Amino acid sequence: MLLKNKYKVFFTIIFIPLNYQFIYAHNVYTRGNFTPKEYAFFGALGIIILSFFLIVLISLNYQLRIAKEKLNESRQRFSDVTNAAEEVVWEIGKDSKFNYVSKKVEKVLGYSPIELMEISIYDILKGEDRDKFQNEMLKIAKSNGKFYKKRYRFIHKKNYEIWLQISGVVINDENNKYIGFRGVSSDITREYYQERKLYFLARSDALTGLMNRRFFIEQARKSFKKSKMEHEDFSFAMVDIDYFKNINDKYGHDVGDKVLKDLAVIMKGILKDDYLLGRLGGEEFAYAFPKTGVKSAKEIILNLQNKINEFTFKINDEKINITVSVGISYLNDESDELSTLSKGADIALYDVKNGGRNKIKIQKK
Structure with missing residues (x-):
């Protein structure tokens, strides 16, 4: 017309x-x-x-x-590409409402493009990720920049959480003023939880779920250096199950594994604040107690020993009671590295093993 x-x-x-x-x-x-x-x-x-x-x-x-024909061809080409792409193509205005969403969004979030055009992106972001998204987008808008592979949690139409990875650019008007964002999003929920699982496996003991030896030593070393630099107390304890070999020999390794898992639960029960606990291997465990003097550390370990002595491990029809021996060392003027404390606690533990077991010894130097 x-x-x-x-x-x-x-x-x-x-x-x-x-x-x-x-x-x-x-x-x-x-x-x-x-x-x-x-x-x-x-x-x-x-x-x-x-x-x-x-x-x-x-x-x-x-x-x-x-x-007009070229424009129609361009529109059709854009539509074909966005609908065929694995990512969701989107555009939001300055008010954070959707101006455009590709059809792929229905497969990812459960909403149709028409439904999303009536709401803000904040309506489908989860909890604290709303503030995170807002703060990051404001910074990007001010810098007139772009963002790449940002991760946020969204709520699916069926009310469950999914993780989206978002990349995009700022949209400016003819006066170079910010008017919104456009970009692409992809569903990385499966990849995210796989990463979390791998992260956990790389740092955790497969049997007990505690920190494994490598990760525990790494974290304890950081804590030790921080305590030394800030002139704070730091204690280190090594815990070993008494006569554990007899349990494996008498009841089998499956029973031994059950004892280790149940013991790990008891040992985690005394953790608080910045305390660290790891399984070093076999029946040997270790604690790191930052901001904790040796007297307090001994009281904590005495409490642990009492809990273990009172606990009965039930394996099928069998009832098993165990005890633990403990060696403790602490940060002093001669402690240059965590390895110094580790060796000291190990020496103290060895003395306890040779002196009757089910005891605690403090290695002073």
Whole structure:
């Protein structure tokens, strides 16, 4: 309709002057001021001018048609690409409401594009991730930058949590002012939980779920250095199950494993604040007690021993009671590295093993 109106205006601009020219020439000729040749000349000139404008009009019409076809092709191409892509393509305005979402979103979030066009992105972000998203997007908008592989938790239409990885750019208007964002999102929920599982397995003991030896030593070393630098107390304890080999020999390794798992639960029960606990291997465990003097550490271990002595491990129809021996060392002027404390606690533990077991010894140096 708009194009037709433009044509009407165009023809009016052309024909009105030409019409007046012919009328003027006719009036002049009838009054005898023009000869027939001159009259014919002006008529031919008018036809030439009219033909020129018609050619221009036809050319413009052709160019408009070609441009419209290319625009439709471009739109179709964009639609095909966005619908075929694994990622969700989206655009949000300054008000954080969706201006565009590709059809893929229905597979990822359960909402249709039409449903999302009526809400804000904050309506589907989970809890604290709303503030995280808002703060990060404000920083990016101010810097007129882009963001890459940001991770946020969203709520599916069926009310369960999914993880999306988002990349995008800032949208600016003709005055280079921020008006929104556009980008792509992909569902990484499965990958995220696989990463978490691998993270846990790499740092945890497979049997007890405690820190494994490598990760425990790594974290205890960091804690030791921090305590030494800030002149705070730090204690280290090594715990070993008494006569554990007899349990494995008498009841089998499956029973031994059950005892280790149950013992780990008891040992975790005394953890608080920044305390660390790990399984070093076999029946040997270790604690790191930052901000804890040796007297307090001994009281904690005495409490642990009492809990273990009172606990009966039930294996099928069997009831098993165990005890533990403990060696403790602590941070002093001669402690340069965590390994110094570890060796000291190990020496103290060895002395307890040779001196009757089910006891605690503090290695002073």
